[in-house]
Every structure is written in C-alpha cells, then in structure tokens.
Amino acid sequence: MVDKSIPDIVIGRLPIYLRSLTRMMEQGRQVTSSQELGERLGISAAQIRKDLSQFGEFGKQGTGYNIEFLTRKIQEILQVDRVWEVAVVGAGDVGHAVANYGGFQHRGFRITRIFDNDPSKIGTTFNNIKVMDIERMSEEIRKAGIQVAMLTVPAGVAQEVVDILVEAGIKAILNYAPVNLSVPAGVRVQYIDPAVHLQNMTYYLD
C-alpha cells in the first residue's frame, strides 16, 4: 500500500473517527464495524471502509475492526502517537480556556508556552505556565523547535503576529481570530470562529 497523495477530505475525517474510537475504548469495547461507526457519525459505512483502506487493511472480514489496533493506526497516520509542543499567543479569555484545558495531552498536544504583549499579563501563571513577553516569542519558539501554535489575539493584530510565528518556524496555526490569514506555502492554518459556525446553521432555520 503506497502513499499516493491521500485526499485532504479523507485526512479531515480521521480525527473524527479517532475521537469516536477513543470513546468506545473508554467504554471497554473491543471491536467495532464500519456500520456501527458510520451510524454514530452520520457517515456511510462504505465511505469509512474506503477511507481506512487507503492506508492499509486494518479490518477483518466477518469481525470488523479491533478498536485498539485501529486507534493506534490512525494515531500513527496523523502523527499524534507523539506529543507536539504548542505555543499559545494571546493570554485573554480564549487563551486562558485552552491553557487550562486538560484534554489536549492524550490527543497529541501539550501547551508549553504562552505569549502576550500586555505587561499586566506577562509574568502571571496559567496552569503552571508563565506568560512570556511576545518580544521573546521568536527566540523561544525557535529554540524549542515548536511547530504548532494557537492564535488567540484580537483580529486586528492577528496577521502581524502570524508573520512573526511563521518567521520563527511555526508550521501549523489554529486561528481563533475572525480573520483570514495569509501564510506562505508549507504553513497550514485552521480556523475556529463560532460566529461562522452559527451563521452556517441559521440559513436552515425557519
């Protein structure tokens, strides 16, 4: 089974499968089927089978998929069978919520740096991590070889902060600011904007 450019849309579903599998494992389950997974996720069984078959033959006919094994395989594919250090920029309400959140570690991430430019925030501690001056950000990120960042600064300064992050070697940015960012090829951005998600649903309301 060769690595021949898997569609982005398939990669995008893997974390969803993973989340559901983790939940089943917590419930003590041993095996599942494409049908069961599909019903839980609202995705057709055929699609799940086809997605997984892109990476190997993980199931067994007549039985289904071993949950622990499949979980491990998907973790390997997504490279979350390790823990990525994450830098958070912006020690406001959102920065505070993500820094305090305990759910990242077992999904492949650990927040180890928080930066801000407000003197009243710098030096305070969030979940045992000291908020550092943004002036030191580039050096710190580079020194620690951090590749993943979460951006929780106001929209107006998001692009300038991103430029620094990119320059410092960040390759993946999760952006909470409600603006589209411009980054060079090779840097990935994902957006979280609750208003966008809500606006997506109001179209369908009466």
Add this chain to the structure above:
Amino acid sequence: MVDKSIPDIVIGRLPIYLRSLTRMMEQGRQVTSSQELGERLGISAAQIRKDLSQFGEFGKQGTGYNIEFLTRKIQEILQVDRVWEVAVVGAGDVGHAVANYGGFQHRGFRITRIFDNDPSKIGTTFNNIKVMDIERMSEEIRKAGIQVAMLTVPAGVAQEVVDILVEAGIKAILNYAPVNLSVPAGVRVQYIDPAVHLQNMTYYLD
C-alpha cells in the same frame, strides 16, 4: 432565480465571504471583485462568482461587487440580518469566554441565557447575564422561543443535555464538547474541537 436546493457546501462558504466583506467595509472600501475576494480567501474567483450567482445577480460587469450591498444580501440569505438569541449551557471556562465575547452581536447573535448545574455557579453573573439553574432551562428556552444554543459542558453529559435542549425546541447547536451528538432530523449541530483541528494539520508536518 429560483430557490432550488443550494448545496450545503455553498452555504458553508457564505459566512467566510461575509467575514471578509465586513473587514473590507471597516477599511472604508466600496467595491471589490471576485478576484480580490478569491485571493484573500484562497478560493478561485470563478467559484465565488458561481456561489453568489446561485442567489441572484449581485455584481456589475466591469466594476465588481458593491461591498455594502453584497454584505446585506448575504446577511439576508443567511438570516443574520436579525439577531438570534442564544442560550449557553455550561458556565465553565469556555462558557465564560463566549459569554464575555463582544463579537457576536454584529454578526447576528446575542447570548441571553446561561445555564449550569453547579450551585456555586448558579446566581453568579457573566457579562450581565445571571447564570441560571439547568432545571429551569427547558422552561426558559421554550418561553423565550430560543432556537440556538452553545454547548460547553463536559463531554460525559453532553448528550443528556442535548436531549433536553432538543425537547425544549432548540434547532441549532454549536457543540464544544468532544463527542458526536445524536439529534433528530431538523436539528443542526456544528462542532468545535480544537484537538480535531490540530490533528488535521499534524498529518502534514514532517
């Protein structure tokens, strides 16, 4: 131009267009083109034109689109040319961050109710909104006719809370808990799970 079932994927892009247009308007811009919008958003100009043309002829050849007019049209399409009342369930870190956030109002939403089941949270005030007992939730939502909710409770209780929300008449749920929810037809759910977004990007890292 008749309303003949617009693809979900087109609806999903409209809030993105809207966000970018709003930003241009703030910068005092009057007109834009599908090309400019496309470059900002990393979407082809043709696609933007085709998306918009599904709803009417909003542009002018040789000139482009009047930003204010197009903004208004998209707001109408998405039904965010009004303000939807939103109920937040879960007065924790995330609930606190969204309740405090001032950016919803001008995008079509206002948080007017917050519910929790923790006696130490009930009665406290978030951004002028008193946290109410979840026991009163069903009645309050029904009485106020609220259709939109944000779910910021722990994953383990998310489904049971959703069942109450649905029963109370909620039609659109923005779920922050890292679990897939089961809802009847006619109720929409959107998911925000930062770990999923991050896992989506690590696949592409070296």
Add this chain to the structure above:
DNA sequence: TTGTTTTTGTGCAATCAAACACAAGCGCGG
C-alpha cells in the same frame, strides 16, 4: 466438513464540485 452469517476491501457507476472559457455588460477616456 459444510453451510450460513457477517463484514471487509474494492471496481465501477453515479453524483457532486471545481475549473475553464467566453459572450455580454459596464465604465471610461478620448
């Protein structure tokens, strides 16, 4: 062993989405 049930992996067909390409409309300068 044999038959029955279950469920995978996948070739093929159908559907859906994106890109291309261009006629036609608009504004403007001369």
Add this chain to the structure above:
DNA sequence: CCGCGCTTGTGTTTGATTGCACAAAAACAA
C-alpha cells in the same frame, strides 16, 4: 459616440467524491 479594458454570470468540461454491489475472507454452528 466609439473602442478598450475589466469583470460578471454561466454553459461546458474536467475532476473529485460518494454510493453501490459483490467476491472473498472469517467465524461459527451443526
């Protein structure tokens, strides 16, 4: 008023994604 440059809206083509359907493998019972 004419011609040129720009940009829309859209018919058509190309490409991507999903759904269908079934052979083959496994498990299990008799």
